[in-house]
Amino acid sequence: MVTDTTGRAVASAAGGVTRGRVIGSAVTAGMASSSVLNKIVACATTRVKPFRAGDIPRKDPWYLAAMTIREIRLLGDAVLRTETDPVTSFDAELRELVTDLLDTVTGRPGRAGVAAPQIGVSARVFSYAVGEQVGYVVNPVLTVDWTEEQDDEEGCLSIPGLYFPRRRANSASVTGVDQHGEPITVSGTGMLARALQHETDHLNGELYIDKLTGDVRRQALRAVRSAPWAQRG
Numbered sequence: 001m002v003t004d005t006t007g008r009a010v011a012s013a014a015g016g017v018t019r020g021r022v023i024g025s026a027v028t029a030g031m032a033s034s035s036v037l038n039k040i041v042a043c044a045t046t047r048v049k050p051f052r053a054g055d056i057p058r059k060d061p062w063y064l065a066a067m068t069i070r071e072i073r074l075l076g077d078a079v080l081r082t083e084t085d086p087v088t089s090f091d092a093e094l095r096e097l098v099t100d101l102l103d104t105v106t107g108r109p110g111r112a113g114v115a116a117p118q119i120g121v122s123a124r125v126f127s128y129a130v131g132e133q134v135g136y137v138v139n140p141v142l143t144v145d146w147t148e149e150q151d152d153e154e155g156c157l158s159i160p161g162l163y164f165p166r167r168r169a170n171s172a173s174v175t176g177v178d179q180h181g182e183p184i185t186v187s188g189t190g191m192l193a194r195a196l197q198h199e200t201d202h203l204n205g206e207l208y209i210d211k212l213t214g215d216v217r218r219q220a221l222r223a224v225r226s227a228p229w230a231q232r233g
């Protein structure tokens with residue numbers, strides 16, 4: 001694969017710019033031949049893993065171009081209704097899943113969380129991105145505090161374009177492990193608490209519309225049925 005360790009040349013080539021630097025090949029600033037560029041573009045459109053410091057993605061433009069933003073499975077896809085398996089192997093496959101979940105949640109604006117089933121993987125892992133709080137949890141166990149409730153509108157990437165008020169605990173905490181099996185805890189209130197509850201539900205095959213009631217539920221079911229993306233099954 002023709003790239004450097006930062007993925008910078010790949011991103012530049014993908015954007016049609018020829019100032020990329022590629023270690024160990026003929027490409028130097030301003031000299032990219034079309035054949036080499038073709039190779040670089042081919043890499044960019046298949047799969048390129050950029051350098052990453054820690055688990056939090058950098059947001060430079062070149063980095064975004066090299067992210068792996070996975071396609072989101074939509075309501076009607078059986079994987080969303082399947083209870084996920086706990087992660088037991090803390091291997092390269094898990095690291096790739098974690099990277100993809102982080103890329104997929106941070107690579108588009110307005111995303112608060114992505115659960116593994118939403119990218120077609122039936123494993124107990126989700127990522128979240130609420131304000132400055134970005135991360136992931138493997139094998140999460142949810143604890144909620146119903147002392148205060150919230151009833152704001154909620155949405156889901158797998159049910160695109162629709163939002164309905166959904167009652168949630170205002171405070172939630174998730175314990176689990178990181179990609180190396182080390183214990184981690186994520187706690188929050190408001191939007192983060194909502195995201196932790198929503199994403200853990202995904203891992204149990206549950207979607208937020210399942211627990212709507214009354215008129216809101218009827219509205220939601222009607223809207224889902226007539227949504228342009230709805231899969232009939």
Ligand code: NI
Pocket residue numbers: 155156157158198202
């Ligand atoms: Ni969702």
